[in-house]
Amino acid sequence: MNHSLEVRNLHVSIDGQAILKGFNLTVPKGEVHALMGPNGTGKSTLAKVMAGHEDYTVESGEVLLNGVNILGQEPDEISHAGLFLAFQYPMEIPGVSIANFIRAAKQARLPEGEEINAIEYYKDLYAKMDALKMDRKFTARSLNEGFSGGEKKRCEILQMAMLDPKYCVMDETDSGLDIDALRIVSEGVNHMRSENRAFLVITHYQRLLDYIVPDVVHVMFDGRIVHSGDKELAKELESKGYDWVKEAFATASA
Amino acid sequence: MSDTDLQDQAIQVDTEKGNFKYPENYEFDAGIGLTEDTVKYISDVKDDPDWVREFRLKALEVFKKKPMPTKWADKDLENIDFDKIRYYLSKGQQPARSWDDVPDDVKETFERLGIPEQERKFLAGVEAQFDSEASYSRMKEDLEKEGVIFVGSSEGLAEYPEIFKPYFGKVIPTADNKFSALNSATFSGGSFIYVPKGVKLKQPLQAYFRINAENFGQFERTLIIADEDSEITYMEGCTAPKFETATLHSAVVELVALKNAKIQYITVQNWSSNVFNLVTKRGMADEGAEVKWIDCNIGSRLTMKYPGVVLKGKGARGEVLSIALANDGQHQDTGAKMMHLADNTTSNIISKSISIGKGRSTYRGQVHMPKHLKNCKNNTECDALLINTNSRTDTYPAITTRGQNNTVQHEASVSKVSAEQIFYMMQRGLSEGEAMSLAVNGFVNELMKAFPMEYSVELKRLIDMEMEGSVG
Numbered sequence: 073m074n075h076s077l078e079v080r081n082l083h084v085s086i087d088g089q090a091i092l093k094g095f096n097l098t099v100p101k102g103e104v105h106a107l108m109g110p111n112g113t114g115k116s117t118l119a120k121v122m123a124g125h126e127d128y129t130v131e132s133g134e135v136l137l138n139g140v141n142i143l144g145q146e147p148d149e150i151s152h153a154g155l156f157l158a159f160q161y162p163m164e165i166p167g168v169s170i171a172n173f174i175r176a177a178k179q180a181r182l183p184e185g186e187e188i189n190a191i192e193y194y195k196d197l198y199a200k201m202d203a204l205k206m207d208r209k210f211t212a213r214s215l216n217e218g219f220s221g222g223e224k225k226r227c228e229i230l231q232m233a234m235l236d237p238k239y240c241v242m243d244e245t246d247s248g249l250d251i252d253a254l255r256i257v258s259e260g261v262n263h264m265r266s267e268n269r270a271f272l273v274i275t276h277y278q279r280l281l282d283y284i285v286p287d288v289v290h291v292m293f294d295g296r297i298v299h300s301g302d303k304e305l306a307k308e309l310e311s312k313g314y315d316w317v318k319e320a321f322a323t324a325s326a
Numbered sequence: 327m328s329d330t331d332l333q334d335q336a337i338q339v340d341t342e343k344g345n346f347k348y349p350e351n352y353e354f355d356a357g358i359g360l361t362e363d364t365v366k367y368i369s370d371v372k373d374d375p376d377w378v379r380e381f382r383l384k385a386l387e388v389f390k391k392k393p394m395p396t397k398w399a400d401k402d403l404e405n406i407d408f409d410k411i412r413y414y415l416s417k418g419q420q421p422a423r424s425w426d427d428v429p430d431d432v433k434e435t436f437e438r439l440g441i442p443e444q445e446r447k448f449l450a451g452v453e454a455q456f457d458s459e460a461s462y463s464r465m466k467e468d469l470e471k472e473g474v475i476f477v478g479s480s481e482g483l484a485e486y487p488e489i490f491k492p493y494f495g496k497v498i499p500t501a502d503n504k505f506s507a508l509n510s511a512t513f514s515g516g517s518f519i520y521v522p523k524g525v526k527l528k529q530p531l532q533a534y535f536r537i538n539a540e541n542f543g544q545f546e547r548t549l550i551i552a553d554e555d556s557e558i559t560y561m562e563g564c565t566a567p568k569f570e571t572a573t574l575h576s577a578v579v580e581l582v583a584l585k586n587a588k589i590q591y592i593t594v595q596n597w598s599s600n601v602f603n604l605v606t607k608r609g610m611a612d613e614g615a616e617v618k619w620i621d622c623n624i625g626s627r628l629t630m631k632y633p634g635v636v637l638k639g640k641g642a643r644g645e646v647l648s649i650a651l652a653n654d655g656q657h658q659d660t661g662a663k664m665m666h667l668a669d670n671t672t673s674n675i676i677s678k679s680i681s682i683g684k685g686r687s688t689y690r691g692q693v694h695m696p697k698h699l700k701n702c703k704n705n706t707e708c709d710a711l712l713i714n715t716n717s718r719t720d721t722y723p724a725i726t727t728r729g730q731n732n733t734v735q736h737e738a739s740v741s742k743v744s745a746e747q748i749f750y751m752m753q754r755g756l757s758e759g760e761a762m763s764l765a766v767n768g769f770v771n772e773l774m775k776a777f778p779m780e781y782s783v784e785l786k787r788l789i790d791m792e793m794e795g796s797v798g
Contacts, residue, residue, distance in 0.1 A: 124752075147753050152755055156753075163751075164747075165747060165750070166768050167767070167769055168764050176760065177755045177756060178755075180756050180757065235754065
């Protein structure tokens with residue numbers, strides 16, 4: 073079996089406008105890849121298409137998890153297949169507590185008739201909240217409702233840790249985080265790094281990559297990856313700015 | 327305790343469980359249509375005293391004169407054909423005191439609905455009505471010794487006229503509306519409860535209403551009197567099999583809370599989707615007394631129900647907490663009435679409605695505070711949740727406050743479960759139906775905490791089932 077997240081020649085449009093234009097990427101298990109690029113270049117679209125969002129039209133291409141194409145599957149099927157998306161803007165779900173939500177999400181993965189062990193569940197939940205320095209009182213709060221930007225992002229990482237996905241896509245997780253929160257969230261992610269898991273970290277800034285050190289950095293522009301390198305590439309981008317990317321690759325792709 | 331344990335205890339009133347019927351086999355049948363003879367037949371069968379015979383016949387006149395309230399209410403009311411309905415059907419007038427004495431088909435009906443089991447587990451008394459009459463009625467013996475009365479309305483008026491008569495028809499006069507008049511003419515079944523001074527019931531009394539016959543109208547009449555410093559919780563549930571033809575349920579429920587008494591009345595209405603549920607419910611609260619209506623409407627074709635409290639004595643409190651769920655083909659027209667008639671009275675109304683598909687929810691509220699009163703307070707919150715763009719919700723609050731030093735607070739909101747919320751939840755692995763259920767349960771979550779546990783668990787399950795059915 074092919075243990076990777078693989079995107080092959082993906083073309084995606086919304087309302088007739090092309091956004092992804094032949095996107096290719098392979099993230100093998102055990103690696104962390106960063107995807108960087110200017111705003112409006114298609115990073116978030118890629119994340120949502122991989123998760124099965126229905127607003128986008130896939131013109132051609134494939135997204136393979138362990139070699140199986142997930143495009144066209146329902147979002148919950150993709151989730152069960154092992155892909156987790158940490159949202160840039162997590163939704164508020166009034167009246168649904170964090171504890172009940174994560175429990176329902178875990179329950180949805182069990183075979184029919186099998187029940188989650190409540191004691192084990194809470195033990196696990198509390199341990200992971202402690203690691204993310206989240207107050208245990210948070211379990212009873214409505215999911216994301218009235219949360220600060222940092223609290224929302226921590227809650228995303230908590231869900232990711234609890235659901236134990238094999239492929240983690242993190243969309244601008246660093247936005248809205250102060251430096252302390254950034255460190256805590258990054259520790260949470262680093263703790264999850266393993267031979268059995270792949271990460272795609274989408275970010276606009278190099279800052280996050282000081283904490284979550286990537287194996288590979290990709291630069292995205294105008295709907296595709298235009299340049300890849302090691303972690304030093306992120307620093308180069310930081311110093312030269314995205315205008316450099318635009319200048320270097322706008323002409324190349326024209 | 328895990329959710330599974332709770333579910334085992336839950337009251338089983340889901341639509342599938344209620345959708346069965348037994349062959350009709352009645353000893354007493356008033357025939358089809360409503361005339362003086364129909365009313366006289368009911369009086370004869372019940373051996374009504376003269377004052378009740380007169381009361382019924384007068385009510386019939388009022389019913390005939392009053393127009394249908396279609397000027398403001400749903401035009402669907404015009405589809406009720408009063409000439410095609412059967413107004414009285416029973417196998418006998420005396421309810422059994424033991425399930426062993428209940429006719430087999432009726433007993434099986436209630437067993438399938440889980441009533442005897444609940445009685446053993448957490449109820450102080452049960453009355454089970456099958457079409458026009460109670461088939462079973464029993465209360466724990468220790469309550470009997472304390473002087474608590476829990477009988478059917480016919481037995482109440484026959485055996486305890488000195489308590490029954492002064493209050494009967496006083497909280498809700500016959501002419502209150504067309505359907506209270508209809509009920510006053512044809513009433514049968516329902517409960518009469520009297521709780522003596524200072525007696526506080528620790529466990530609820532429950533009535534279960536079952537319609538088995540087709541083309542039938544059920545007109546139960548309930549009167550609950552809580553004497554000074556007493557407390558009682560009463561719960562009612564209802565189901566019917568789904569028929570092609572319209573079924574009518576038109577009850578009148580009157581509550582009387584004397585000085586410092588507390589009455590809590592809980593309804594989980596899960597009629598099948600062919601039932602017109604047109605019910606008048608009102609309580610009267612004396613000085614320092616409290617009347618609380620907890621009302622859930624999940625079933626029926628059209629429900630019109632606006633529980634009210636007349637705050638008659640100083641410091642009286644009234645409350646209506648309601649949840650309505652309108653799925654395709656349903657209209658839940660619900661609300662609350664609070665009549666402040668004394669100083670320092672407070673009322674609270676919280677209404678949550680959920681409209682799915684072509685389902686429609688309406689909230690009608692009326693809060694009345696006359697000029698001469700002081701220190702009265704009302705809080706009204708009504709929130710509507712729309713599940714898709716075809717859903718419709720209307721809010722008609724009418725708040726009249728004239729006095730000084732009276733405060734009224736009103737909040738209303740309409741929200742939607744957005745496609746982005748559903749996508750977010752599905753990304754975590756929930757199916758579309760599960761995601762919808764969770765969002766809807768979240769919407770009513772705070773209010774559900776006011777329910778006794780057995781009911782909130784059941785309610786959650788009913789909502790889950792409705793939501794699963796609503797995802798295409």
